[in-house]
Amino acid sequence: MALNWLITGGGGFLGTALIRRLLSEEIAASVRVLDNLSVGGRDDLGEVCRFVEKEPGDLSAGSLPGVTLVVGDIRDPDVCALCCSGMDVVVHFAANTGVPASIDNPRLDMECNVVGTFNMLEAARGAGAARFVFASSGAPAGEVEPPIHEELPPHPVSPYGASKLAGEGYCSAYYKSFGLETVALRFGNVYGPGSIHKGSVVARFIKNALAGKHLEIYGDGTQTRDFIYIDDLIDAVVLSATRPGIGGETFQIATSRETTVLEIAEMVSGAMEDQALGRPEIRMAGPRPGDVKRNFSDTGKAEAMLGWKCRVNLEEGIAETVKFFINMKGSTEIS
Numbered sequence: 001m002a003l004n005w006l007i008t009g010g011g012g013f014l015g016t017a018l019i020r021r022l023l024s025e026e027i028a029a030s031v032r033v034l035d036n037l038s039v040g041g042r043d044d045l046g047e048v049c050r051f052v053e054k055e056p057g058d059l060s061a062g063s064l065p066g067v068t069l070v071v072g073d074i075r076d077p078d079v080c081a082l083c084c085s086g087m088d089v090v091v092h093f094a095a096n097t098g099v100p101a102s103i104d105n106p107r108l109d110m111e112c113n114v115v116g117t118f119n120m121l122e123a124a125r126g127a128g129a130a131r132f133v134f135a136s137s138g139a140p141a142g143e144v145e146p147p148i149h150e151e152l153p154p155h156p157v158s159p160y161g162a163s164k165l166a167g168e169g170y171c172s173a174y175y176k177s178f179g180l181e182t183v184a185l186r187f188g189n190v191y192g193p194g195s196i197h198k199g200s201v202v203a204r205f206i207k208n209a210l211a212g213k214h215l216e217i218y219g220d221g222t223q224t225r226d227f228i229y230i231d232d233l234i235d236a237v238v239l240s241a242t243r244p245g246i247g248g249e250t251f252q253i254a255t256s257r258e259t260t261v262l263e264i265a266e267m268v269s270g271a272m273e274d275q276a277l278g279r280p281e282i283r284m285a286g287p288r289p290g291d292v293k294r295n296f297s298d299t300g301k302a303e304a305m306l307g308w309k310c311r312v313n314l315e316e317g318i319a320e321t322v323k324f325f326i327n328m329k330g331s332t333e334i335s
């Protein structure tokens with residue numbers, strides 16, 4: 001049976017990729033997007049679908065076929081409740097994203113990621129939603145010996161990690177206390193086509209390289225991350241929203257491959273050369289507060305319980321991402 005999906009943050013990188021998938025595979029009966037347009041915009045949504053726009057108060061007639069955009073904020077509980085009404089699956093992507101933003105403004109990070117997630121869980125519970133998928137990250141684990149897995153005690157080092165950990169805690173509690181089938185996904189560093197607004201490392205390197213600038217590495221480049229291609233991540237989200245028997249679970253969604261930031265810079269440079277573009281210079285800058293030294297995941301639990309495995313290898317994924325950015329005329333400035 002096709003389901004009604006609410007995607008918070010549906011105008012962003014992951015949200016638009018999910019909408020593209022839901023429409024191309026005809027998985028959803030309807031898609032509703034709740035986004036305050038602080039990052040993703042109507043143009044981003046327009047790149048992947050046709051949509052109608054509704055005020056939160058005009059949604060009471062139930063789900064509309066196709067895609068409906070509601071411009072609103074997850075910090076407003078009434079908006080969250082109106083948007084959840086009639087929805088079967090809630091995919092909660094909207095957030096204050098990333099470590100640096102949380103260091104700059106930890107209160108905003110807390111209000112969006114803790115209160116906003118709480119509002120969405122309450123709204124999903126009130127609406128009787130069948131499944132709630134929460135976008136977490138590697139950040140709750142913090143400074144621990146990798147590979148990160150679901151049973152490691154978390155030690156977040158940034159407000160972002162703390163706020164995502166709080167979201168995971170509420171997801172677990174809403175499953176145990178109220179039976180809302182929550183699934184928390186701890187994403188690695190996501191990259192790929194569509195990451196036009198992102199300041200994360202792969203997108204930043206490519207945008208800088210295309211703008212003729214050097215690639216700046218914070219720290220000495222030996223810090224490691226686990227880079228996951230957007231299509232693999234979307235596979236995991238769709239499975240998490242639909243697979244039975246996984247309520248209350250948390251999964252590491254990454255590749256189990258540890259890659260240094262210097263290796264990424266070199267891969268981006270190599271992919272630029274392959275496209276007959278110049279090889280950018282790589283420079284080191286000071287380390288950033290809140291960044292952990294090593295981070296990669298053990299994805300065994302997701303493989304066993306979700307039946308999911310990443311398919312795209314890093315070199316291929318970087319090459320596809322470079323091609324995407326080359327095709328995006330006039331989009332080479334870091335946004």
Ligand SMILES: NC(=O)c1ccc[n+]([C@@H]2O[C@H](COP(=O)([O-])OP(=O)(O)OC[C@H]3O[C@@H](n4cnc5c(N)ncnc54)[C@H](O)[C@@H]3O)[C@@H](O)[C@H]2O)c1
Binds near residue numbers: 012040188189
């Ligand atoms: N991209 C990654 O590498 C990555 C890694 C780990 C976790 N995540 C998590 O995945 C989720 C999606 O990430 P993304 O890369 O698509 O981010 P994004 O910034 O591209 O998209 C987030 C969307 O949420 C919207 N939004 C932000 N605050 C809002 C609010 N208060 N109310 C309503 N809408 C709001 C923005 O306008 C934007 O369209 C986030 O929760 C993020 O923390 C992303």
